Amino acid sequence: MSSQSKAVLDLGKKLVDEMGLDEGGDTLGRWMAHHIAELIQDAENAVPEEKTSKQERCASAILDLWRHRAELPNGTRPFENAEPMLRALESLDPCDETPRYSRPPRIMAADAEPGAEAEKWLEIADSIDLTARQLIRHCLGRASQVAQDKTEEWVGLAEAAGFDEDMDVAVVRVLALEAALYGDEAPEDAERKEIEERLGRLEKFQELSEALATHLRSRLRT
Numbered sequence: 001m002s003s004q005s006k007a008v009l010d011l012g013k014k015l016v017d018e019m020g021l022d023e024g025g026d027t028l029g030r031w032m033a034h035h036i037a038e039l040i041q042d043a044e045n046a047v048p049e050e051k052t053s054k055q056e057r058c059a060s061a062i063l064d065l066w067r068h069r070a071e072l073p074n075g076t077r078p079f080e081n082a083e084p085m086l087r088a089l090e091s092l093d094p095c096d097e098t099p100r101y102s103r104p105p106r107i108m109a110a111d112a113e114p115g116a117e118a119e120k121w122l123e124i125a126d127s128i129d130l131t132a133r134q135l136i137r138h139c140l141g142r143a144s145q146v147a148q149d150k151t152e153e154w155v156g157l158a159e160a161a162g163f164d165e166d167m168d169v170a171v172v173r174v175l176a177l178e179a180a181l182y183g184d185e186a187p188e189d190a191e192r193k194e195i196e197e198r199l200g201r202l203e204k205f206q207e208l209s210e211a212l213a214t215h216l217r218s219r220l221r222t
Helices: 003-019 027-044 048-067 080-092 103-112 116-160 167-181 189-220
Strands: none
Touching: 003 027, 003 048, 003 116, 027 048, 080 116, 080 167, 116 167, 116 189, 167 189
16 A cells, blocks of 8 residues: 555544544534444455455545535534634635735825825835734734644645645644644744744834824824
8 A cells, every 4th residue: 555545544543533433423424434444444455456456446435535524513623613714715825915904095095106105104004014924924823823733633644645735734834823822932043034034014104103192192182
């Protein structure tokens, strides 16, 4: 059996464990768990001349189930505990570097060719946009720590089976990296550089916020 096939079978066994084989709970989920469990057992115990075909049949059933993991009953979905953070972080699209909040002004600026003063403020808006996204991502990463032990196992199984590019797997991995960035262990060189860059942006954000607060206070005194 290849390492890839074994990884898919391991993923199937985990899905079976989560869905359960007992008489309680969801009927459809229990039926699927029994079906996958039987296919796994059949593939593992097959005679040599039938092993390849039975492994392929088993892997196909596991992959079909994995593709529909978001539709599994409550309590059995692989990343269920992290779903609120997944939805929020997915909406932020951390891989998209286009400004989220200042996007319309930026599009207008590109058409209008603003002067130096306007461009300066638009660049500040971009910086605030990025910092705000990072602050939100940090909060979501910390929130996901309560589900990290369980999701970490699923991520490992999914990656070994070749599903590392699946959206939910990738987003959970981002959350885990985010949480690790603020952990207790001494940061490595790459982490240290990232922390220094974030700290610099946060300090600029803080300076700008304080300047705006000072201006607003002065307005109230007039």
